[in-house]
Amino acid sequence: MHGGRGSIIIVLVAFAMLLTQSVFSRVLAPYPFSPYLGLPFVFALGTAPGVRILRGAATAFAIGYLYDLFTGNPLGLHTFVFVVGYFTAWLVGYLLSFRGIAFEMVLTFVLTALLGGLVEVIRGFTPGGMAWSGVTMTIALFASAFATALVAPILFAVVRWIDPESERAPT
Amino acid sequence: MNYFQTIRDAAILLALVIIPAIFLRANLRDPSELSWLDRALFQVSGPVQYVAEWAADGVTSVIEDYAYLVDVKGDNDHLRAENDRLRREMRVLRDDTKRVHELESLLGLRERLATETMTARVIAKGISPSFRVVRIAVDQGEHAGLHAGMPVVANGGLVGQIRRVSGRFADVLLTIDPESRVDVVVGEGRARGRIEGLGERGRYRCRIQFDRADDQVSVGDEVFTSGLGKKFPASILIGYVSKINDQEFGLYQEGEVTPSVDFTRLDEVLILTSGPKDSDAL
Numbered sequence: 001m002h003g004g005r006g007s008i009i010i011v012l013v014a015f016a017m018l019l020t021q022s023v024f025s026r027v028l029a030p031y032p033f034s035p036y037l038g039l040p041f042v043f044a045l046g047t048a049p050g051v052r053i054l055r056g057a058a059t060a061f062a063i064g065y066l067y068d069l070f071t072g073n074p075l076g077l078h079t080f081v082f083v084v085g086y087f088t089a090w091l092v093g094y095l096l097s098f099r100g101i102a103f104e105m106v107l108t109f110v111l112t113a114l115l116g117g118l119v120e121v122i123r124g125f126t127p128g129g130m131a132w133s134g135v136t137m138t139i140a141l142f143a144s145a146f147a148t149a150l151v152a153p154i155l156f157a158v159v160r161w162i163d164p165e166s167e168r169a170p171t
Numbered sequence: 172m173n174y175f176q177t178i179r180d181a182a183i184l185l186a187l188v189i190i191p192a193i194f195l196r197a198n199l200r201d202p203s204e205l206s207w208l209d210r211a212l213f214q215v216s217g218p219v220q221y222v223a224e225w226a227a228d229g230v231t232s233v234i235e236d237y238a239y240l241v242d243v244k245g246d247n248d249h250l251r252a253e254n255d256r257l258r259r260e261m262r263v264l265r266d267d268t269k270r271v272h273e274l275e276s277l278l279g280l281r282e283r284l285a286t287e288t289m290t291a292r293v294i295a296k297g298i299s300p301s302f303r304v305v306r307i308a309v310d311q312g313e314h315a316g317l318h319a320g321m322p323v324v325a326n327g328g329l330v331g332q333i334r335r336v337s338g339r340f341a342d343v344l345l346t347i348d349p350e351s352r353v354d355v356v357v358g359e360g361r362a363r364g365r366i367e368g369l370g371e372r373g374r375y376r377c378r379i380q381f382d383r384a385d386d387q388v389s390v391g392d393e394v395f396t397s398g399l400g401k402k403f404p405a406s407i408l409i410g411y412v413s414k415i416n417d418q419e420f421g422l423y424q425e426g427e428v429t430p431s432v433d434f435t436r437l438d439e440v441l442i443l444t445s446g447p448k449d450s451d452a453l
Contacts, residue, residue, distance in 0.1 A: 019234050054180045057187045064191070069227045076195030083187050125199050 006163030007059040010045070013158060014038045014063045018070055032143035038063045039115065039148060040108050040155035042082050046089025047099070047107070048159070048166035053090060060086035077122055085115045101153045108152035113145035273439045276326040280441060284324070286404060287445035289315060291323075293437050294340065299372035304434035305345070311442065312339045320402065322443040328408035328431040329353070329396060330440055343440075346409060346430055347375050354399040355379065355409060358392035366394065366409065366428050375434060379412065381424040388412060394428050404443065 017037040041063060045056040064082030068075050088111060096103070120137055160167055274290075281288045291309035299305045311317055313336045323330040323343050331351060334344035344351050349370035356363055357379070364381040381388065392412045398405025414427040 019230070054183055057184050061187050061191070069223055070231060075198050076191040076193075077198075079191035080188070080195050083191060087188070122195065122199070 004055065006165065007045075007055055007062075009162050010041055010059060010159060011062045011066070013162065014041045015066050015070075018067060032140040033147040034144055035147040035151050036112055036116070036144060037148070037151065037155065038067055038078075038082065039085060039112050040104075040152040041159055042086045043089040043104075043108055043111060043152070044156040044159035045166070046086045047093030048163075049093075050166040051163075056090065057083055057086050077119065081115050081119055081122075084118070085111060088114075104152050104156045105149045109145045109149035112148045113141050116141045116144055270438065273326065277439055277441055280324065280326055284404070284441070284443065286443050288441045289317070289444050291341075291440050291442055293440060296434075296437075302435075303372060303375065304437070305370075305372065306348070307343045307345065307434070307437060309341050309343060309440060309442070310339065312336045312341045314339055316444060317341050317442060322403045322407070323440050324407060324443065325432050325437055325440050327433060328410065329403065330432050330434070330437065332403075333442065341442075345434060346432075347371075347377055347434070351377075353403060353409065354397040355394050356397045356405075357381070357386075357388050357394050357412060360387045362386035362388050363397060363399075369427070375430050376413070377410065377428040377430065379426045379428045381426075384424045386424060388415060388424070388426070390415060 014037065021034070021037055042056075042060040045051050045059055048056075060082045061079055064079035067078035067082070071078070089107065092107060092111075120141070277290060281290075289311055291311040293307050294310045295308040296304045297306035307330075309323075317333055317336045319333050319335055321333045323332060329346055331343050331345040331348070334342040336342075345368065346353060346366070347368040347370065349368050351368045352365055353367075354363070354365050362381055362383070364379050364386075366377040366379045369376045369378055379394065390412050394409045394412060396403040396405055396407040396409060408431050410428045410430040410432075412426055413429040416425045
């Protein structure tokens with residue numbers, strides 16, 4: 001499949017998962033175990049050897065923008081965080097050579113916790129932003145990161161299935 | 172990849188990070204403190220954002236409506252099941268209430284009857300092709316000390332008598348059966364006579380034959396057991412005179428009696444188990 005078309009499908013799948021999660025959130029993932037279903041797609045693109053960095057960043061941008069649009073967050077919040085997440089995953093993928101389910105889960109857990117923290121820090125600057133206690137926020141972040149890490153291998157596999165070219169290193 | 176492409180890609184990548192950061196910065200600022208750059212950004216992005224949000228709202232509302240409808244369907248199923256259960260319970264309660272009323276009536280009747288009685292439940296009804304009850308069976312029999320000939324009464328009056336007993340059950344000979352004969356007194360004038368069932372399959376009727384042709388009786392008069400022969404206690408209501416045949420000549424006067432008991436609605440009856448004493452109950 002052509003890379004650009006694969007990216008569009010990945011964005012649509014991420015978008016569909018976001019909608020499904022928002023509609024059935026009570027059943028599928030009760031608080032605080034709400035996974036960030038968009039992030040594993042971004043990490044999968046970041047660590048895939050066959051995805052050009054420009055395409056991966058643009059896809060992360062699009063997924064983040066849809067998150068902002070549909071979650072009612074300040075415009076740019078998830079767009080920024082998802083693009084940053086993509087570059088971080090790309091860097092990790094560049095520095096580390098091993099792959100596999102354990103890698104996908106650990107990477108997702110660590111990066112989701114960090115990026116979730118970044119989202120909360122940015123929200124802290126919002127006028128009248130949330131004033132959560134540190135303990136509550138930490139529990140929510142780690143629970144969300146844990147839930148995201150659990151589903152990450154499936155979403156990584158979805159990206160590989162949609163875009164098989166992503167696994168092939170450029171010659 | 173040549174040098175210019177590398178520069179272009181780097182610029183795009185930088186833009187992908189910087190653009191959301193700028194928008195984010197503008198969105199996080201207090202609206203009263205916006206700079207000219209922030210205002211320009213909003214001017215440019217406003218229409219795009221408006222269209223995007225309009226589309227997003229549309230998609231979200233469609234999906235939420237669908238989820239809502241799914242919930243409504245679930246709620247409907249639940250409510251329907253709940254409704255069925257409550258209807259069933261209400262039916263059972265209605266039946267229980269009806270039975271309690273019948274038992275209360277029978278209890279009152281038992282107290283009024285100066286004789287020993289036994290309550291029995293109707294467990295079978297023989298129905299004619301025209302949906303009339305032609306025979307009934309009750310759930311008391313030989314083991315309860317019943318024997319043929321014992322009178323059977325209900326709240327409405329005389330039902331009949333035990334025809335035969337077998338084990339735990341007994342058949343009742345109804346007053347409307349052609350084999351049934353009961354000595355009676357009629358109306359204020361205490362005209363004497365006897366009734367026998369007509370055995371008609373389409374209606375509940377008995378034939379009444381008065382002892383004297385000149386007895387003063389009229390349609391609507393109450394018909395009671397006479398107590399003659401000690402088979403039935405005296406003064407148990409049997410029914411009402413519904414017809415008197417014009418008979419200018421002859422020894423007897425005849426007519427028809429409509430039983431006071433509604434045989435179709437019989438659920439509980441009283442069986443008079445001891446011989447009749449002095450009864451002016453009904």
